[in-house]
Amino acid sequence: TQLLEQSPQFLSIQEGENLTVYCNSSSVFSSLQWYRQEPGEGPVLLVTVVTGGEVKKLKRLTFQFGDARKDSSLHITAAQPGDTGLYLCAGERGGSNYKLTFGKGTLLTVNP
Amino acid sequence: DAGVTQSPTHLIKTRGQQVTLRCSPKSGHDTVSWYQQALGQGPQFIFQYYEEEERQRGNFPDRFSGHQFPNYSSELNVNALLLGDSALYLCASSRITEETQYFGPGTRLLVL
Numbered sequence: 001t002q003l004l005e006q007s008p009q010f011l012s013i014q015e016g017e018n019l020t021v022y023c024n025s026s027s028v029f030s031s032l033q034w035y036r037q038e039p040g041e042g043p044v045l046l047v048t049v050v051t052g053g054e055v056k057k058l059k060r061l062t063f064q065f066g067d068a069r070k071d072s073s074l075h076i077t078a079a080q081p082g083d084t085g086l087y088l089c090a091g092e093r094g095g096s097n098y099k100l101t102f103g104k105g106t107l108l109t110v111n112p
Numbered sequence: 113d114a115g116v117t118q119s120p121t122h123l124i125k126t127r128g129q130q131v132t133l134r135c136s137p138k139s140g141h142d143t144v145s146w147y148q149q150a151l152g153q154g155p156q157f158i159f160q161y162y163e164e165e166e167r168q169r170g171n172f173p174d175r176f177s178g179h180q181f182p183n184y185s186s187e188l189n190v191n192a193l194l195l196g197d198s199a200l201y202l203c204a205s206s207r208i209t210e211e212t213q214y215f216g217p218g219t220r221l222l223v224l
Contacts, residue, residue, distance in 0.1 A: 004154075031211045042116075042202050042215035043155070050211075088154055092211050099145065099168055100204075100213060102154030 003027060004091055004103035012109040016078055021106040023089035024071045030092055032072050033100065034063055037086040046074075079110045114139060116205050116216035124222045125193050133188045133219045137205030143167075144186040145213060146178060147202040155202055161186055162208055190221075198223045 005024045013019055023032070031050045035043035047056050049065035049072060056063045060083075062075040076083055086107050090100040117136045125131050137144050143162045147155035157170035161180035180186045184205075190197055200220050204213035 033212065035215075040200075040218075040220065042118075042204075042217045045212060045214060048212050090154075099157035099160060099170060100147075100155075101157070102147075104152070104154045 003101050004089055006087075006089060006103035006106050008106060009104065010107050010109075012111065013079055015080055015110055015112050017110075018075070018077050019079055019108070020073055020075045021087055021108070022071070022073050023103055025091065026070065027091070027093065028069050030069070032065055032069070033090045033092070034072070034074055035088040035090065037088060037105070043088055076108075079108075081110045081112050084108060084110050116203055116214055118201075118203050118216040118219050120219060121217070122220045122222075124224065126224050127193055127195060129193050129223075130189065130191045131193060131221060133190075133201050133203075133221075135186045135188070135203030135205075135216060137184050137186070137203075138214050141205035141207055141214070142184050143206045143208050144180060144184065145204045145206070146186070146188045147204065147215075148172070149200040149202055149218070151199070158188070193223045195223050197221065 033048045034046045037043040047063045052067045052069045054065045060077045086105045088105045090102045119134045145160040146158040149155040159169045160167045164180045175191045177189045200218040202218045203216045206213045
């Protein structure tokens with residue numbers, strides 16, 4: 001059973017389009033992190049959300065943590081080819097720098 | 113300021129052999145976590161080290177063992193390699209007081 005479900009699994013869009021990817025769970029997390037990973041590389045941290053209902057913006061990327069801290073979304077405005085990659089969400093439980101539980105990721109391809 | 117470094121970058125082994133992977137954490141970090149990422153999957157937590165001790169362990173057999181040194185660097189050892197151990201092995205470092213983990217580029221292990 002996957003603790004964190006990410007959807008969609010694959011997404012292919014044209015440059016300039018908007019998109020939203022989702023990270024859902026039945027469990028509560030004390031924090032949730034979003035990473036982007038390129039082939040053969042380690043995940044690179046994009047953002048950490050901690051408070052239920054929190055919204056964080058990183059240029060064209062908007063991250064939201066659900067009120068109940070069980071789900072999160074990532075919205076990209078005017079996607080660019082450089083946004084291509086595997087987007088992973090990871091939850092942390094216990095508030096003690098515990099292990100991260102990852103979803104399987106959303107593989108995004110932005111075509112020029 | 114060097115980030116998380118891992119060595120080697122790639123490794124090929126045969127079934128039954130043993131392997132040691134190495135990780136140097138980001139400067140100022142005292143906690144090291146190891147993850148296994150199979151192709152098409154999100155990273156899976158193996159274990160975490162702090163103060164040279166294993167703090168938490170994921171669902172991995174005893175063939176997987178580790179060590180942390182006084183300078184906070186860490187090793188991951190895998191004995192009696194199986195074909196299914198082929199994966200990208202990721203090291204992540206953090207401060208014990210903070211939730212955010214930073215990943216290295218990983219070691220790609222292929223077991224033939």
